Amino acid sequence: MIWQYLLFMAMGFLSGSVLYSYLLPKWLRGIDILALSDDQNPGTANAMKFAGAPVGFLCLFMDLLKGFLPVWLALHTLSPFHPLFSLVLAAPALGHAFSPILQGKGGKAIAVSFGTLLAFLPDFILLLLLAGFYIFFSVILVIHPNERRTVATFLLFAAAQIFLPHPIPVKIGMLLIADVVIYKNWRDAFGKAPSEEPEAPEPVPPDKMAF
Numbered sequence: 001m002i003w004q005y006l007l008f009m010a011m012g013f014l015s016g017s018v019l020y021s022y023l024l025p026k027w028l029r030g031i032d033i034l035a036l037s038d039d040q041n042p043g044t045a046n047a048m049k050f051a052g053a054p055v056g057f058l059c060l061f062m063d064l065l066k067g068f069l070p071v072w073l074a075l076h077t078l079s080p081f082h083p084l085f086s087l088v089l090a091a092p093a094l095g096h097a098f099s100p101i102l103q104g105k106g107g108k109a110i111a112v113s114f115g116t117l118l119a120f121l122p123d124f125i126l127l128l129l130l131a132g133f134y135i136f137f138s139v140i141l142v143i144h145p146n147e148r149r150t151v152a153t154f155l156l157f158a159a160a161q162i163f164l165p166h167p168i169p170v171k172i173g174m175l176l177i178a179d180v181v182i183y184k185n186w187r188d189a190f191g192k193a194p195s196e197e198p199e200a201p202e203p204v205p206p207d208k209m210a211f
């Protein structure tokens with residue numbers, strides 16, 4: 001039934017849109033990590049850095065949980081072969097990345113994506129791949145800064161879907177998640193979001209030319 005998929009999408013988006021790494025430091029320590037950080041990202045790294053490890057780990061746990069819970073419920077309720085299942089999978093990442101709490105400007109959606117992949121356990125291949133690519137680009141072929149490493153990791157993760165045995169909607173869901181994360185990390189990785197690349201200047205009409 002389509003309404004069930006729509007319900008899970010809304011649930012996933014709402015769950016993802018609660019920016020724990022922004023809200024918990026504010027509520028528990030009176031700290032605004034957006035005002036203090038350079039990248040103004042409402043994520044675990046900034047929560048850890050400015051609110052301390054205990055609050056940071058709580059934020060990490062909640063950011064994982066908000067991706068895990070709606071997707072785990074969906075995996076135990078819906079068919080992963082339905083085309084709309086891909087949007088159910090992407091909904092928590094979309095909620096975090098475009099959270100209404102910050103007027104559509106959310107976070108980079110890394111932790112919530114890991115939470116989404118955790119929901120597939122005991123099928124660990126997706127989680128293993130994403131974590132493996134991160135480790136590869138952190139230890140073996142080191143990429144800096146973190147945002148470029150994230151872009152490279154999610155690009156490989158997206159490409160790897162071709163070789164995995166999951167239903168097509170699951171693969172598309174993973175591609176959507178990768179898209180969201182790459183989009184949200186692009187600016188800090190390379191300077192501008194893909195949609196903000198400068199357009200070619202309008203040609204100046206001959207009568208307006210300054211000689």
Ligand SMILES: O=P(O)(O)OC[C@H](O)CO
Binds near residue numbers: 042046108146
């Ligand atoms: O992807 P987020 O928004 O959960 O946060 C990213 C982490 O803080 C790592 O930079």
